[in-house]
Amino acid sequence: MSRTDPVPDLAHPDTPPADPAPALHAAGVSRRFGAVRAVDGVDLSIPAGQVVALLGPNGAGKTTLLDMALGFSSPSSGSVRVLGQAPGAAVRAGRVGAVLQTGGLLKDLSVRETVAMVAGCHRRHIGVDTALDRAGLRGLARRKVKSCSGGEQQRLRFALALLTDPELLILDEPTAGMDVGGRHGFWEAMHAEAARGRTVVFATHFLPEAEDFADRIVLMQHGRIHADGAPDALAAGGAVTLSGRWTGPGSPDALAAELGLAPDAVEVQPAEGGDRVRVLVAAEAPVTGDEAALHVLSRGLLRDVAVTRPSLDEMFLSLTRGTDSAAPSPETVPEARA
Numbered sequence: 165m166s167r168t169d170p171v172p173d174l175a176h177p178d179t180p181p182a183d184p185a186p187a188l189h190a191a192g193v194s195r196r197f198g199a200v201r202a203v204d205g206v207d208l209s210i211p212a213g214q215v216v217a218l219l220g221p222n223g224a225g226k227t228t229l230l231d232m233a234l235g236f237s238s239p240s241s242g243s244v245r246v247l248g249q250a251p252g253a254a255v256r257a258g259r260v261g262a263v264l265q266t267g268g269l270l271k272d273l274s275v276r277e278t279v280a281m282v283a284g285c286h287r288r289h290i291g292v293d294t295a296l297d298r299a300g301l302r303g304l305a306r307r308k309v310k311s312c313s314g315g316e317q318q319r320l321r322f323a324l325a326l327l328t329d330p331e332l333l334i335l336d337e338p339t340a341g342m343d344v345g346g347r348h349g350f351w352e353a354m355h356a357e358a359a360r361g362r363t364v365v366f367a368t369h370f371l372p373e374a375e376d377f378a379d380r381i382v383l384m385q386h387g388r389i390h391a392d393g394a395p396d397a398l399a400a401g402g403a404v405t406l407s408g409r410w411t412g413p414g415s416p417d418a419l420a421a422e423l424g425l426a427p428d429a430v431e432v433q434p435a436e437g438g439d440r441v442r443v444l445v446a447a448e449a450p451v452t453g454d455e456a457a458l459h460v461l462s463r464g465l466l467r468d469v470a471v472t473r474p475s476l477d478e479m480f481l482s483l484t485r486g487t488d489s490a491a492p493s494p495e496t497v498p499e500a501r502a
């Protein structure tokens with residue numbers, strides 16, 4: 165039985181096993197540094213086995229959140245649990261491995277000596293050769309750390325993170341400083357670790373990395389979670405624009421009420437060409453853009469409707485520009501006509 169298997173209830177053999185604790189659970193977590201709210205009221209639950217990207221621009225709060233998950237710092241308010249334990253206890257038990265942006269490596273040791281030294285600090289580990297193999301470092305085992313490139317040193321940190329066979333891997337911009345080939349190799353190795361059932365949480369600025377590798381993207385900005393979902397679903401869940409010819413009764417301004425929404429969930433703008441209007445359905449509106457489109461079509465309110473939505477790229481770009489809403493661009497737009 166692996167460490168993560170639930171303990172069977174021997175007194176009640178038919179009782180289904182309890183769900184394992186989430187790999188990471190943050191409830192109402194804030195972390196302030198003086199006047200700066202680095203993390204601001206984050207609620208996040210990551211089930212075991214997921215691969216999650218924390219994506220956000222500089223200063224979004226990604227590292228601060230991961231630091232709390234590793235027990236390096238404590239929340240100013242709220243709570244963080246890791247694998248059902250306090251973060252520090254989970255780390256001390258070897259259940260969490262981390263690859264951080266910085267982290268002391270002894271420059272005069274070889275790659276193998278470094279892994280062997282750290283293995284010597286743990287009662288239980290997967291073995292030096294296995295860790296070197298999994299991180300793709302066997303060919304570099306005799307190289308001195310000081311002669312390794314930045315990317316190779318990141319791989320060495322990865323080998324160290326794997327030593328205790330952790331259930332949760334936390335990676336803070338793990339491919340920073342790697343060239344394209346290095347990144348590719350790193351993510352291949354990480355894919356193999358995820359396939360072994362490990363939970364992987366990584367922070368990145370690179371949208372393609374998040375899209376290609378993660379099951380789920382948590383988009384952070386100003387310490388808050390701005391969007392959270394599978395890469396495809398995230399873009400689909402963003403703000404949507406319907407444009408078409410108004411053919412409904414009364415004024416298009418009554419559309420929010422027609423859709424049963426609060427007035428600020430829908431913005432109606434006149435568009436070029438007489439009776440044409442553009443209707444922006446906010447991402448937070450309690451109907452999806454598709455539902456809104458279906459409604460206006462079936463009620464005969466709009467004709468010649470085009471539905472546009474921002475791609476994940478555009479959502480992310482708008483965040484990095486510091487604005488809250490993404491403007492859809494016509495090239496990327498799936499179009500529905502009626």
Ligand SMILES: Nc1ncnc2c1ncn2[C@@H]1O[C@H](COP(=O)(O)OP(=O)(O)OP(=O)(O)O)[C@@H](O)[C@H]1O
Pocket residue numbers: 197200201202203220221222223224225226227228229369
């Ligand atoms: N020890 C600290 N003292 C003061 N401010 C801090 C400290 N650590 C982080 N901050 C501030 O908190 C905010 C969030 O920083 P954080 O490093 O968590 O962001 P990030 O999303 O990881 O950014 P990056 O992608 O640049 O690493 C920033 O405004 C940062 O300046």
